[in-house]
Amino acid sequence: MKALILGAGEAFDESFPNTSVLIESETNLLLDCGFSVPPMLWRSGARVDALYLTHAHADHFFGVPAVLARMCDEPRRDPLPVVTQHDVWQRLRQVLELAYPGSEAKRTFPLVFVPATAGTTVPLNELTLRFAPTRHGIGNLAVRVECGGRAICLSGDGAFTEQSKALYKGADLLFHEAYSFEQRSSHAHVEDVVAMAVETGVKRLALTHIERHVRMKERARLEALRYDTGIAVLLPRGGERIAV
Numbered sequence: 344m345k346a347l348i349l350g351a352g353e354a355f356d357e358s359f360p361n362t363s364v365l366i367e368s369e370t371n372l373l374l375d376c377g378f379s380v381p382p383m384l385w386r387s388g389a390r391v392d393a394l395y396l397t398h399a400h401a402d403h404f405f406g407v408p409a410v411l412a413r414m415c416d417e418p419r420r421d422p423l424p425v426v427t428q429h430d431v432w433q434r435l436r437q438v439l440e441l442a443y444p445g446s447e448a449k450r451t452f453p454l455v456f457v458p459a460t461a462g463t464t465v466p467l468n469e470l471t472l473r474f475a476p477t478r479h480g481i482g483n484l485a486v487r488v489e490c491g492g493r494a495i496c497l498s499g500d501g502a503f504t505e506q507s508k509a510l511y512k513g514a515d516l517l518f519h520e521a522y523s524f525e526q527r528s529s530h531a532h533v534e535d536v537v538a539m540a541v542e543t544g545v546k547r548l549a550l551t552h553i554e555r556h557v558r559m560k561e562r563a564r565l566e567a568l569r570y571d572t573g574i575a576v577l578l579p580r581g582g583e584r585i586a587v
């Protein structure tokens with residue numbers, strides 16, 4: 344598997360697109376698709392075979408209407424599985440109708456809802472997906488994607504929980520939001536995330552969704568994490584491709 348990082352930013356960063364990762368395998372799986380992600384996806388030229396959405400905040404799923412509209416332009420015929428929580432699926436359908444009224448009837452390919460719930464396993468061709476809740480303002484399910492004995496995880500938003508820690512155990516690559524050096528009620532603390540990754544045996548940790556002022560003003564403190572922690576800590580900008 345490879346992970347193509349389309350964006351690594353928080354919601355309102357002027358330079359870093361919203362956090363989104365394309366898992367590249369025989370099946371290409373797009374993990375989250377916020378409003379600033381579609382141009383990054385189109386520039387990559389990559390195909391999307393399936394979609395996973397962690398939760399229904401705009402910086403994680405408002406890019407979907409544009410991505411689907413461009414697929415209709417091609418035109419796509421293959422079904423597109425959308426793996427997500429039931430309420431996210433419902434909200435997605437509302438957003439699609441608001442963005443392009445009547446688009447469902449005109450779509451050139453079927454969207455196939457595949458429910459994601461904590462503790463269940465979803466097979467997607469050669470990929471296997473599992474999920475766990477984080478602590479966020481609305482329901483967010485972190486995801487673990489496995490293929491051929493390798494695992495890539497993405498937290499979505501929120502502080503980690505005992506369930507999400509178990510999900511990340513031994514992962515080859517973990518993308519985890521690391522919003523701030525301050526404790527927040529619904530986001531993760533940078534240093535707590537690094538300590539958790541060490542504890543759970545994560546091999547490489549990519550810090551994403553860093554609050555824009557922290558990203559710009561605390562660069563030295565963030566860079567120090569790359570050398571002081573004993574595991575590989577990455578600070579992606581977006582555009583990088585990582586093989587696992």
Ligand SMILES: [Zn+2]
Pocket residue numbers: 398400479500
């Ligand atoms: Zn969120």
